[in-house]
Amino acid sequence: MAESLGAAPRVRFSAGRYAGPDSTSWRWLGLAALILLAAALPFGISKYHVFQLTLVMVYAIAVLGLNILTGYNGQISLGHGAFYAAGAYTAAILMHRYGVPYWATLLPAALICFALGVLFGLPALRFEGPYLALVTLAMAVATPQLLKYFETWTGGQQGINLVKPSPPAFLGLDRDRWLYFLVVVALLVAMRVAANILQGRTGRALVAIRDHPIAAAAMGIPTARYKTLAFGISTLFTGVAGAFSAIVIGYVSPEGFGLFLSLSFLVGSAIGGIATIGGALVGALFIEFVPNLANDISDAAPWALYGVAMLLFMYAMPRGVVGSLQVWVARVMRRFPSPNAAASDNSRECKGRTL
């Protein structure tokens, strides 16, 4: 029988840190290397690829939001595209109708999506498993329809065309690279914030609620409050990502925010590892590049190849790339226990008696 949703391996709290004396220094080194790479990269590749990578990171922020909900809280959402759309359209309408500068749209988008998340979180508490899936699925399906319906605000079918932001002159960067760096910083901030939340009290409470809701409630954790909070934080992240997508792409229309987007986020979340932070980036890379790759290989049935890729990833790494990596590393670490660990000797001398 399938295990409970995203049950983290028993070894550790699932935020990616592992016991061992030098692990922290290793992690800082790895992070620094990645940051250097990220900083150097845009100068070695074409503008289109910079744009693609920027989009990947926008998706990563969105998927991170979904990870917080699904991975750490155990609630499956098939409808995060709706909140992404909310963020995108908030930014688009503010910029288009009210001339708000792009950087000032982020806060309103965040607040609105947080509020929407709390609003949906409250009734969502009544639903379990497949029921919640249906409710969120309905949200995803309804989104393009609602966007088309409220034409006066959303521009209906045509969508809204936006002016892409100009980079500050003193930096000497072109627009694509400026946006790239902006989003890199946003992603790093998002990851840091997520890590802080998840490794603190809130995170522990969320994991407790996910794994043993009854025990958590019995321990006095206000389950309803934390679950709703988780929903709100999760939609905040995804909404901000949506706002960034409007800024980076420069166009919003109902077609881009349908069911497929929500499913893509879920796929990205699972492929990367739902109860991880780094997995969000891996998942985002998957959902951006694998469809293109599939198209290159076969333009007759590219989505079939995408589907096959999804299957193969799940067979090989059911906990996602980062999730499975954590399990493997844990296994390796177990073979080389740190010198401090007290020797637990299993071979107890036992004098059995035969009567």
Added chain:
Amino acid sequence: MHQFLQQVFSGLSSGAIYASLALALVMIYRATDLVNFAQGEMAMFSTYIAWTLVQAGLPFWAAFLLTLVISFTGGLAIERIVIRPVENAPVLAAVIVTIGLLLIFNSVAGWIYSYTVQDFPSPFPDRPVFGALMTTRDLGVIAATLVMLSLLFAFFRFTATGLAMRAAAQNPASARLCGIRVGRMLAIGWGLAATIGATAGIMVAPVLFLDPNMMGGVLLYAFAGALLGGITNPVGAVVGGLIVGVTENLVGTYLIASQLKLTVALALIIIVLVLRPNGLFGAAIVRRV
């Protein structure tokens, strides 16, 4: 009044389709705790197979039966080959696999058969009956669904394999202790679900017209119907599907047409679920502490 009854009966007819697919979903959910999101696409693919057989010259009912056999085998094979590797993995992995399956079936159907909409023959002539209250096609669909449901009921109630399948779904550990091959029962379950889906697809194709995206909306309504009835209850699934069918029709006729029909219908269903979070007939998902 006359129009109201007409819409109700027409809703029952589409409801019968939703009920069938909902039943397939519930069968698989009871056995594996998994919602098979690919159920609709599998049904669509089966319908294409039926269409191919009819195009090749087979009489309708022969094509229908042959398609059922092929679908059963296909469902069985999918469970053994595609689903088995993630049977003991986290639930989300299995969900992703069914989504992947959905994409694969949809894409392959589009590739083999193109996205051109096709006509699909109906075995039932479309003549009004009972003073234009319903058509013979509606009657035919409802009758076919009833026959299928009765056969299923008889299978599960009166045969040894049916009993073994019920046992394997309820308590796989105990079933193994009785010597029941639980894996094989799961496979048969998927085979039966695929067969039910094929029937639903073939029944609905004359109305919706055959194209690879035919079953998307149907699956959504079927899912809603299954949950409305209570995801663990097969009878509930059938009732839920019928209710959804009638609701959809009435909403479309009296409340709001076209675009927002789906949204409004779903909203209504969700409101009901808010009041009864486990569906109308579902048992609460009891958690052992």
Added chain:
Amino acid sequence: MAPILELRALKAFYGQSEVLHGIDLAVEDGGMTVLLGANGAGKTTTLRAICGMVRSEGEIVFSGKRLERLATEDIAGLGVAHVPEGRGTFSDLTVEENLRLGGYTRRNDMQAGIQHMFGYFPILAARRRQQAGALSGGEQQMLAIARALMMAPRLLVLDEPSFGLAPRVVEEMFAIVERIRREERVSVLLVEQNASLALALADQAYLIETGYVVASGSAKTLADDPQIRRSYLGY
């Protein structure tokens, strides 16, 4: 007389933890062997290892066949009937359906088999169409045993059958089990916390503590052993 079941150096694992550390055990053909021990000692784990329900290393030999690599359902098909902890009845199915499931592997003479069980457990005949979940604890235990016997097994494995039952019901049940053992010529491996009753019935006994066999011998000898008396029999 060769033992019908032998465990040699059996280790069992839950995940990464080793919980049985090399058990040696034998059940005589036609005899009753009891496994005693406190909670968490490893008694149930041993039974589950025999039926392939937990990961294990070592040898499990049943009637000359090795069971270690076999699936649970295959082991059941070979003639090992396991009545698990908590009975394992199908509570939503009727009494008769439960029995039919027990007879799943021996479908030829299903009716005869069912009548035979009603002979041993008349109370089940009275309740044949009721849902198993509606039966009392004692009746459910009888149903579980009857279901196991429908398999016409050579070895009956019982995990804490007296659990949660009133003393009179327990006596009645064990009387039937003893009768079955003699008349059907079934060997029995019993796990019990009710040590005194079990030792009175069994031929052989093993005492398990935290995954090790710490004492073994004939039931009578263990029952007379002063240390065991103090620890497990209460006097």
